[in-house]
Amino acid sequence: MSAPTVAAAPSRATRTPSTAAEAARTVYGKVVDPEAALPAGRLLTEIRTELEGSLDPDxxxxxxxxxxxxxxxxxxxxxxxxxxxxxxxxxxxxxxxxxxxxxxxxxxxxxxxxxxxxxxxxxxxxxxxxxxxxxxxxxxxxxxxxxxxxxxxxxxxxxxxxxxxxxxxxxxxxxxxxxxxxxxxxxxxxxxxxxxxxxxxxxxxxxxxxxxxxxxxxxxxxxxxxxxxxxxxxxxxxxxxxxxxxxxxxxxxxxxxxxxxxxxxxxxxxxxxxxxxxxxxxxxxxxxxxxxxxDPVFEMAELMRLRAREGSVYHHDYALEGRQLSDWLKECQTDPRPMLAALSRSRLVRPGAPGQSMLVTGLVGEKGRMFRVFSPEDLGVVRRWIGSLSGPAEGTPEAGAPLAPARPLALSAWRPEDGGTPPADVREAYHLLLNRTDTPAVRAYAREYVHGWLGRSRHGIDDSSMALPEQWTPQGLRPWLVDMHDQHSEAFEQGAEQELPSRDELIDSTVQLAPLTLIDGAWIKGFTDYEHASSEIGHSLFDTYWDELGNGQADLNHPLIYREVLIEMGFDLPPTASRAFAAYDGFRDGSFELPVYWLSIGRFPQTFMPEVLGLNLAMELSGVGGTYRRARLALKKYGFSTRFVDIHNTVDNVATGHSAWAADAIDTYLSSITASQGAGALDAAWQRVRTGYRSLNPPSGFRARQAGRRAARDAVKGR
The missing domain is CATH 1.20.910.10 (Heme oxygenase-like)
Structure with missing residues (x-):
């Protein structure tokens, strides 16, 4: 029989994975997290060095x-x-x-x-x-x-x-x-x-x-x-x-x-x-x-390297050319070539005839010692390798030149160099939380703020006139949603003769709502994250966010439309993201409390998903059928544009609008909980949704605020 060729095992299969490449895999795993926070410091410097390293002409x-x-x-x-x-x-x-x-x-x-x-x-x-x-x-x-x-x-x-x-x-x-x-x-x-x-x-x-x-x-x-x-x-x-x-x-x-x-x-x-x-x-x-x-030898060498670590624990009692197979496998983790050559010469392999080779017949059968060790895909690799052999191997050819290693990403730089300082007050928090990037101190402040707000929202919830039912049923929230819309409409009709606010009162409330309304959609900003934004639960929340910002068109952008009303009222406020906006003395401090909650909870779409879904429903339903209609009457009475409330009363509708989408998102989420975790988990998730719903307008009494402070302290202790 002629001497065969066992081709040189490919360089990628024989070299030890580089620290640089492993770093890239690890970074990928971190940055796909929807709540990922990339620290400032050396890592940013490394990225900039990478970006500026291209020698291509401009x-x-x-x-x-x-x-x-x-x-x-x-x-x-x-x-x-x-x-x-x-x-x-x-x-x-x-x-x-x-x-x-x-x-x-x-x-x-x-x-x-x-x-x-x-x-x-x-x-x-x-x-x-x-x-x-x-x-x-x-x-x-x-x-x-x-x-x-x-x-x-x-x-x-x-x-x-x-x-x-x-x-x-x-x-x-x-x-x-x-x-x-x-x-x-x-x-x-x-x-x-x-x-x-x-x-x-x-x-x-x-x-x-x-x-x-x-x-x-x-x-x-x-x-x-x-x-x-x-x-x-x-x-x-x-x-x-x-x-x-x-x-x-x-x-x-x-x-x-x-x-x-x-x-x-x-x-x-x-x-x-x-x-x-x-x-x-x-x-x-x-x-x-x-x-x-x-070359089939490439995949076989790669397969041996990937499986060798697990396999080296066993096979101490099987000898291959005078060495324990476990020893061969240990060596295989860095260089599979010697073992492949020895294996091709063994009685386990009939070169060119995989169907007659014990390695892919008896050994992996139901009674074989390697039953289910190899996946069907793995067995295909082994068969192709055996089929490529033409006879017993002689010697071990040299490997080809190794692939150039990927340039490094230093994982040590991932650690933040400075935790930063938490916001001094709610106005500074508002300003700092408007951006996506933050420091560990700002992020910790936001998390604590959310826990405190939700603790306050949970206080006395079972004894309150909570609009959401005590239990969720598989029939979903659509019937309840229509009932709520009817109630809003009925309340509006019954109060139609009530006196409208004065012009000064209307202007004051419009100005005080500016820190909230100019960040329309902030509570669902976490659902812009890629995997959430296209998911069964999150796609409608991203669609809502997309609508709030005008579907890419400035003339439909809700914050810009609200600014037009403010200008009509004589208030040309600083840009929302500026420090001057948060420091504007025409705002009362209390006008920033709910906006900071929105900005904070929006940072944690995974951690607080049930609460965000409940808050989203409360927000989208809050004005439909009643409040927006009353606001329209007041704005029209004093000659101000009604476009802002008009557009919300339509896009938030309970049939095909944001309110309907919000209810559907909750139903989808709870249905998935039921299917994967059972009734116990469903009940807990529903209570969290109800808390989120109530968090749009939580109780403000002493005991409620005390419960909020206690929840915030507990969150700090639990970190």
């Missing part, structure tokens, strides 16, 4: 876009050439590997835009242009309609989706090389510091849309053209009849440049050049990996 954004498109076209040809002439089973290997390699970026496509809007800038036309881009990526208005959700069927149809949802689980998938997380991890890390990186994020985003469908994915699309809607996966395309993703991105870039000037253009170009360089590096590494994976 040449302006138009030139950069052409360069990105040209690279994409050329790189696509490289992947097409790689696919040509391969056997079907080898093409299948490449399809699966490519789909997994692209998953960290594609499952979160557009997520880096998730925090670019905030209560402090929600009336900024440039931010509205960014929000329009993000809403298109999400497929706003429908659950599971995001570009990332369109990628999920690719993994599902290939039977490799077990770690895909939620995105944090993806870091546990050892089939994905650590380096494939790096680009997405940095983009998502920047998204958690929008005040520091907004122009760079937009530049990187424009680059990705100029590239279009990732070149590697054209290989998957060619093999599986109907596996998903590839037009949605491609970030450059339009959603429905809307503008293309590239056009929306370009509009957002132009709006930011118009607002911030040439410095913004420079920083946008920096982000673009970094993203293009990072894409080139990543795609080149992936192409090398796929080229190596065409």
């Amino acid at each position: 040449g302006g954004l138009d030139a950069l876009r052409r360069r990105a498109a040209d690279w994409s076209a050329a790189e696509t040809l490289q992947y097409q050439e790689l696919r040509e002439g391969l056997a079907p089973d080898t093409r299948e290997v490449l399809v699966r590997r490519t789909a997994l390699a692209c998953a960290p970026l594609s499952l979160m496509s557009g997520a880096w835009l998730q925090w670019l809007s905030s209560p402090g800038n929600g009336d900024d036309p440039a931010v509205l242009a960014v929000l329009a881009l993000y809403a298109a990526d999400l497929g706003v208005g429908a659950p599971r309609a995001s570009r990332g959700d369109a990628y999920l069927p690719v993994l599902r149809q290939l039977d490799i989706s077990e770690n895909a949802v939620p995105a944090r689980r993806l870091t546990a998938d050892q089939r994905i090389d650590d380096g494939h997380f790096r680009l997405a991890a940095l983009l998502l890390a920047m998204s958690r510091r929008p005040d520091d990186f907004l122009p760079e994020i937009l530049g990187a985003d424009l680059c990705l849309r100029s590239v279009g469908l990732l070149p590697a994915l054209t290989l998957v699309r060619a093999e599986r053209p109907t596996i998903t809607r590839w037009d949605v996966v491609d970030p450059a395309t339009a959603r429905g009849e809307g503008r293309t993703g590239t056009d929306l991105a370009q509009s957002a870039v132009e709006a930011v440049i118009a607002r911030d000037g040439e410095e913004a253009r420079t920083r946008i170009s920096t982000g673009f050049r970094w993203a293009l360089a990072a894409l080139r590096e990543w795609s080149g590494r992936l192409h090398t990996e796929l080229t190596e994976a065409c």
Whole structure:
């Protein structure tokens, strides 16, 4: 029998994972958390160093876009050439590997835009242009309609989706090389510091849309053209009849440049050049990996390395060429080549004949010692490797040159260097909480504030005239919602003859409500987070947030419409995000208490999800059918615009509007609780929803406030 060749085990399978690549995987797992808080300090410095490290010439954004498109076209040809002439089973290997390699970026496509809007800038036309881009990526208005959700069927149809949802689980998938997380991890890390990186994020985003469908994915699309809607996966395309993703991105870039000037253009170009360089590096590494994976020895060596640690605990009583198999497996963790060569010479393997090889027949059968050790996917790898052998191996060939390691991300820099100082009072808290970024001290203040407010809201709830029923039923809240609307209407009709407030009283209440109303939607800002914004529970909350800010149009933006009324009344207030606004002496301190609660609870969409859902229902239902109608009469009487209350009385309606969506979100949430955790968990969750509902207008007596202080103290102790 002729001497066979056991090809050199690929470098990626034989080298120890680098600390740098592992860091990228870990960072990815942290920054996909909806409550992630990226600290200031050395980590930001590292990100800036990374961004400014590209050696590509600038040449302006138009030139950069052409360069990105040209690279994409050329790189696509490289992947097409790689696919040509391969056997079907080898093409299948490449399809699966490519789909997994692209998953960290594609499952979160557009997520880096998730925090670019905030209560402090929600009336900024440039931010509205960014929000329009993000809403298109999400497929706003429908659950599971995001570009990332369109990628999920690719993994599902290939039977490799077990770690895909939620995105944090993806870091546990050892089939994905650590380096494939790096680009997405940095983009998502920047998204958690929008005040520091907004122009760079937009530049990187424009680059990705100029590239279009990732070149590697054209290989998957060619093999599986109907596996998903590839037009949605491609970030450059339009959603429905809307503008293309590239056009929306370009509009957002132009709006930011118009607002911030040439410095913004420079920083946008920096982000673009970094993203293009990072894409080139990543795609080149992936192409090398796929080229190596065409050889079955590559996947076999990789499989042995990944399984060796667990296997080395056993097999002390089995010898392979005079050594315990457990010892071979220990060595295999860093270099699988010697064991592969020995295994190919053993009685467990018939080179070229997997069907006659004990390694994939008797040993893994129901009575075999390795039953269920290998998954069906693993067994396919072993069979292909055996089928590629032509006879007993002689010697161990040298490995090829190793892949260049990914450049490092220092995890030690994740620790905040300074906890900061908590807000001195409610006005300072309002100002600091308007932005997405914060310090540990501000974040701790917000959490304590929420616990205190909810403790006050829970006080005496069972003895109160709580509108929500004591128990939730599977029939849902829609019938209750209609009853409440009828009550609001009846109360309005009965009080129609009541005297309206005086002009001065109307103006005063309008001004005092400004800190609240100018941050419309602040309580649900956490549901702009990518996975929440497209989920069955959260998509309607994002849709509500999108409506509050005018669907990307300044003339429909609720804060701007409210400012028009204030100007009619003679009050041209400072910008909401400015310190001057929070310090304005025309506001009473008490006018900031509820807004600070909104701003605080909006930071914790996971921790306080039931309470946010209840608060959202209370907020959306509060004025429909009654209060808005009465406010309209007062505004009209004194000659002020009624547009603000008119638009809320329509968009908040109980049939197809925000109130209906709020009720449906609660029903969806509680139904999921029932299905996964049972009746006991359902009762606890419903009580939390009821507390959230009451938190819009909690009791204000001494005992209630005392209960709130006690809850806040307990929260501090529990940290």
